[in-house]
Amino acid sequence: MHIQHCFGVSLLLLGHLNLCLCNLTPRVSFPFESPGRSVVQFTNPDIGNTTTLLLSDDEATLFVGARDAVLLLDVSQPGVMEMKDKLDWSPSSTDLDDCSMKGKKKVDCHNFIRVLHFLNSTHMYACGTHAFSPRCSYIDLKRFSFVTNPSGKPHEGRGRCPYDPYQRNTAVVVDGELYTGTVADYRGNRPVISRHLSQGLHTDLKLDDTLGWLEDPTFVSSTFLPSKEKVYFFFSEVGREYDFIDKLVVSRVAQVCTNDVGGQRTLQRRWTTFVKAQLLCHNENELPYNVIQDIVALLPTEGGAEDETLFYGIFSSQWSVNSGKSAVCRFQLRDIKAVFAGNYKVLNRDTLRWSTRVQEKFASPGQCGLHNASDSTLRFVKDNFLADQSVQPVGRILSLVSPDHGYTNIAAQRVHAAGGRNYTVLFLLTESGFLHKTVLLDKGPHIIEEVQVFRNPQRVKNIFLSITKGVVFVGSSDGVTQVPISNCSFYQSCAECVLARDPLCGWDHCSRTCVLVSSGPENLVQDVESGNAEGICRSPTVSPRSRSGVQRPPSVSCPPSEHVYVSLNEVVKLQCPEVSRLAVRHWERPNSLLSPNLYIQQTDGSLYFLAAPPTLGHYSCFSVENGYRQCLADFLVRQQASATSRAVIPTSTQNRSTTTQVALNKVTPTSQGTQPVRVRTITTEVGHGARGPELTTVQEVIQVSTTGSRDRHSGQDDRNLSSFRQPRLTETASIDGELLSVTNGKTYYWELVAVTVMLVMSLCVLLMGALYALRPHCRHRMAPQVCPGTDSNVGGDQERDPLSQPTVSVMKPSKQGMEKPMAVSSSMPRGSNGHLPNTPI
Structure with a gap:
């Protein structure tokens, strides 16, 4: 227990330290309804939740399972998707009332079609949630109508279709029999993998929910491999074998044999070939992406072994460090078979704990044909259904990691490129409504483009790839979108075609167009790995000169100016x-x-x-x-020239006699920090009128270098500052590639004078205010100094006139040689020194 706990903590720390993310940026992005990317949409305001898609064998009709209806869309012509027929399948008012009584929202009580498959060439099988009471029915393809049950009662859909429209499920039809993975009760607590519509000696089978074979699973996908006679289910569930982490979610792959008929006494009407293993999507020393979102099978090339079948899956993570990120992992069927052929964990039924102790092996779990085995063998496979090892991705590396996009659905295609090499192209649907077209290269994934297929994020959506038609169908709550897998005509040049690195497109040097590889000639060029447009598209041609006469770099031409x-x-x-x-x-x-x-x-x-x-x-x-x-x-x-200046510059000299006179004028000093300019007057005779020759005059501004030699006529002109006193605005024009400056006669002389006068007046007001503020201080400094507190010692008993001025005490020597103060009125006459006249000091 302690060892497992330490292992889990170490895994978390390593995931934080060594998490490697690849920053994938789509090369080209096409917003919703962009004219650069042609898409076809089917929408109807009365039809919603068009998420279940099924394409006919001739690929001319697309059957769509929607809300309360099954649609028949005509997709026989490119760029066309029209509804030809509609089969209504709505719950009755009683069913809707019962659904509301169960506490469900009215919007969720409709019949959402979640299962839609062909049983044979004449009939189709459909199942829907039907107001949280699943129903199934046969559909006659020729008449496109429901087949009535002889008993008159609807087909029970429990175990074939989920109750909740937002619960995920999976289903596949093999030889007219339906294999499903869903929940079998209203609360969603009884997950089952079951077989229905069994034929011949087969009987309907399911998992025993009391044995703990499934732990709160979320079903994602299912695939049938004909040569192995096995159906593989992909889902995520709680990994009870990791008891040191509460509710650790793991991704699983499970298998059952199509010839399984259950045990005779033990495991009657139960699977005897059910086994499961963990799908581990992670890099070394990193936290795993443990929640599977979607997975698709990519069959091997023609002539290849079936064991080379690849499964590309989208995984997310329950760890906060990987929140919002997605990863794509690639698994090989050979590795899955090797894990199922190995050892299995042992489940203790008393403690419900798993162990890996080695015990005697009575049989190989998952082996087809165990329905005829003994009871002891069946009891052994009943307790040993979890493989000991996990299925590792090919190369033990992730095929793609997206830190910015959460992927939800995936489709895969193998493409034969122009160079003769095969590449895998993935179509990844994001949560925000973008379809990413990605090619897997030796150096890593490359997102060729992204196309926005619906405006708002959708809770339930689906994706279906038609290689023959060359389109991807995307179903959502708003409608169905048909997106062509190639957009070669968008690339107008060889460089754009090669830089796109799209294995579906190649450049044709003869027609000078980017065309589809499958329909183009054999001599198409493309560089998917490196996108070396420099070596493929450069031609030894001399680029033209620009309008300014400057030779541009070789082999680089610009569009018209x-x-x-x-x-x-x-x-x-x-x-x-x-x-x-x-x-x-x-x-x-x-x-x-x-x-x-x-x-x-x-x-x-x-x-x-x-x-x-x-x-x-x-x-x-x-x-x-x-x-x-x-x-x-x-x-x-x-x-931008004014109307006058534009008129004087001739635009055409055809059938005119032109005489040009050039005169150098004064050098005009400019503001500080810039070089002086020389004004050159150009007088041009453009024709003769009734009053004589017609002349036009323009002035060219030429910068004069301050470090080089000056014109010998500029000495006297440098002292003329009239242009500085009256600055003028100039307009520019271009004649023979040279930049000319044409004066427009507008000046700012009087504005400059007004600003100067206002500035002087402001300074005067500030100066007068400062002098006024300093005036009391100056008066205090010029007043006579008076000794304080002398009036109280003299004449205290003498009555004063309240209107008289204050007196000043003067010290007078007494007969005893001591100073005796004497009060002197300030109204008495004083001398120029401030004392009484004729009084010795």
Whole structure:
């Protein structure tokens, strides 16, 4: 016990320390109803929960089990999905009242079709929850109607269909017999794996729920392998063998033989070939993904052994460290058979505890044909049905780990790529409603694209792949969506086709299109493993010059330039399209670098900058993916000219005589920190009018280097500051690829004068306020110094005039040589020194 506990704690710690996650990002994303990805939808406001899907043998009809109905959809033509017929199957009012009396919600008391299978070429079998009282019925395919039971009573659906519409179940038909995994009671406490509609010498079988063969399972899927005559069930349940962890959920695979008829005395009408084993989806030293969500079988290639059959399953985890994550594991049938052929754990019926002690082996549990065995042998297999070893994934590694998406349903397909190699393509449905198309490569999984198939997350959904039609059907509560498995026409160039690394698509150099490999010529090119578009798609051609005359890097051509007209001091935003989420986008300018002080490049590919004469011109957006560099957008940012300035710049010189005169004007100093510019006046004669020749004048702004030699005419012009006193705004234009600045005559001279006057007045007001505040302090410093407290010692008994001014005491020498104060009125005349006149001090 202590050893098991320590092992569990160690496993938890190792899972926290060594958890490895692969950050998978879909290369291309198509939102709901995106025009770049063609999908077909069937919706009807009166029909919901279209989640049970069944495709006919000719793949022209899709049968859909919905709420209170079975639908017949026509899918014979590509891009078409129309309802041809509808078979209503609603509970009666009495059934609905009984369901409400049981405390169930009214919305859950409908008849949700959960089982829909072909029994033969003429009939189909359907089962529904039917207001928490399961019912089943035969359906005549030719008339598309229910077959009435001779007794007139409905078929009992207990053990064939769940009571609750949200409980998961599984069912498969083998030779007209129905094998199901579900619950057999209203509360869902009696899980069963059973066989119904038995024919010939077969009898209906089920598991004995008193033996603890199943522990609160959640059934996911079931598969029949004809050569082995076995049906495999996949589910998750509580692992009672791990008694050191309370309610540890484990994933299981179980098997039963189709020729099992039960024991003669022991295990009568019970399975004698039932065994189960744990499916372990984990990496070394990591916490396992222990809850299975869905699993699908991928048959081997033509001529391959059946033991090479692969099972791809989606697993989640009950551990909080893996919350919201999903993993895909791959199991091989050969490994499953090896585990079932090994040792088994022993269940103590008294303590309900499992042990792994070695005991005498009476028989091999799970072996077909045990129904004729002795009672002692049957008692042995009854207690030894749990395999001792677990089924490990192929290579003991996970095929895919998604930290950002919770996958719920899966479909798998083996594809023969253009290079002749086979690849496995998985279609994974997320909880949020996206379908991920993923290819498994040697270096790891690669998500080719994601397609949003429904807007809101769905609680119950299903996925069905038709390889022959080349579509994936997705059923949800809102309707049925048909998604083509390939989207080759979306890739318009060889680079996009190769970088997609879609094994279904290849590039045809002759037609210069990306086509489907199965329908295209044999000389298609593709690189699924590396996506080396640089080596496959590059051609030794010389790229054209840009509009500005600058030669671009070899083999990189940009789309036609888009002109963007802006005003000075305006924030400019240039957007770069996103062709791939795996590509890194950046902006470039001809012969210059984008300084981070002037430009802001966002992660979404946009570029922000302030429009100014130095920032006008060409901008190109490039992306780099797998070493392949391509130009996505090209912009020519120009200053927006006024109506007058636009009129004077000739746009066409055809049938005109043109004379151009160029004159150099003064050098204009600019603000501090920038270089001075020279204004060159260009006068052009564009024709003759009624009054003589028509002239146009533009001014070109040329920067003058402060470190190099100056023009010999600039010495005197440098001292002319008229342009500084009256700054003028300029408009730019482009003539023969050169950037010109055309003055528009607008000035801000009077605005500058007004601001200056207001500034001076504000300073004067502040100065006067400061002087006024300092005035009392100055008066105090200029007043005479007076000794305090002398008035109380002299003339205390003499009456004072209340209106008289205060007196000042003056010390006068007495006859005894002592000082005697003498009160002097302040109203008496004083000398210039502040004392009484003619009085010695």
